[in-house]
Amino acid sequence: MIITAENDYKGLDDWLNDKRKVMLVCDDSLRFLERFNKKLACVKTGIVRFSDFVPNPVYESVVKGVKLFRSEECDSIMAVGGGSAMDVAKCIKLYSNHPGDGGNGSFLKEDIVPCDIPFLAMPTTAGTGSEATRYAVIYYEGKKQSITSESMIPQTVLMDPDVLRTLPIYQKKSTMCDALCHAIEAFWSVNSTDESKMYSKEAIEGVISNMEGYLSNTQEGNAGMLLAAHKAGQAINITQTTAGHAMCYKLTSIFGIAHGHAAMLCDRILFPWMIRNTGKCIDPRGEEYLKMTLDEIGKAMGCKDSAAGAVKLAEFFDRLGLDIPKASKEQYEELKDSVNPIRLKNHPAELDKETIDILYHRILG
DSSP states (O other): OOSSSHHHHHHHHHTTTTTSSEEEEEEEGGGOOHHHHHHHHHHOOOEEEEEEOOSOOOOHHHHHHHHHHHHOOEEEEEEEEHHHHHHHHHHHHHTTSSSSSSSGGHHSSSSOOOOOOOOEEEEEEHHHHHHGEEEEEEEEETTTEEOGGGSSSSSSEEEGGGGGGTHHHHHHHHHHHHHHHHHHHHHHTTTHHHHHHHHHHHHHHHHHHHHHHTTOOOHHHHHHHEEEEHHHHHHHHHHHHOOOHHHHHHHHHOOOOOOHHHHHHHHHHHHHHHHHHHHHHOOTOOOOHHHHHHHHHHHHHHHHSHHHHHHHHHHHHHHTOOOOOOHHHHHHHHHHHTTTHHHHTTTOOOOOOHHHHHHHHHHOO
C-alpha cells in the first residue's frame, strides 16, 4: 500500500495508530527532512532510532539492530533513507524472529523464517526501488551476501516528494538513471512476465515524462519520479537485473562513480547492440519475441520503435552531462574479467568475454 505526505502525513498517523513502539532505521538523510522530523516529534507512538550502519552495510550492524529491536520490545519497523537503510531494515525485520543472537554469522546459515512484523518504508531517493523488492545486500567478513525473502518487502510505502528537494544534483541524476535502467532491464529480461512488463512500461513512461520537473525540483516532478522508481522496483522484484547491472559494478569500484551513472553508461550501449544482435537470443520465447520486446521499450520511451528508442536513451544520457571515464589497458582487462556470469543468465542475448570486452570499449570509448 502506498501512502503520501498529504494532510500532514495523515496516512502515517493511520499506520502508527495501533503501534506501541517503532524501530526507525534511518541514514544521515533524516537530518535534512525538516517537515518529517517535526511530524515525528508530535507522534505518540514510541520511536527507537537505529543508525549504526554505513553504505554497503555489514552483517554486524544488522545483528546490533536485531538486539536493539528485541531489547526495546519494538513491534514494528520504519525505514527512512536510501538503499542501505532499506537493506538494513529489511534484514532486521527478517532476523528479528530467528533464534539466537546472530553470532558467527548464524543468521545467514539458518533457513529463513517468514516474518509479518509491520514494516513501513520511506525512500529518500528516487532510484533503487528497494522499498518494492524482496532483495537486500549486506557484507559478512568482506563478502557480499545477497538475501532474498518475500517477508522483507514493506507492506506500506510512504512517498513524500519533499525528501528529494535537498539531494545534490549528481545524486538526483544518477538515481534517476538507476530507476530507468531497472525498468529497461526488467523489460528485456528472460524472466519478464506480463505483470513485470506493465510495471516496466509505467516506470519508463514515468521517468521520461517527469525528468524535467524532477531535475527542476518541482513537487509534481519529484512525486512522479518517486512513483516511477517504485514501479521499476516492482518490475525487478519479478525479473532481477541483467547484463547492464552485471557490467556496471566494477565501473563503480574502479572509477568511483555512482551506481546509476555506471548502469546507464552500460545500458545506453547494450540497447543498440542488442538490436543489431537479436540472432544471439537465448530467451526461450525466441528472436521474434525479443525484437518485439525491444520495440515495446522504444514505444514506452515515446518512440516509434527500438532503434529510435536506443537513440533517445543515448540522448537522455547526454542531456544529463554525466562523465564518461577513461580506462587504461589494464583496467579494460580487469573489467572484462569482472562480470558475474550468474547475472548474465537473465540477459536475453548471449554475451561472451570477447563481446563484453568490445562493449566495455564502447561504453568508455
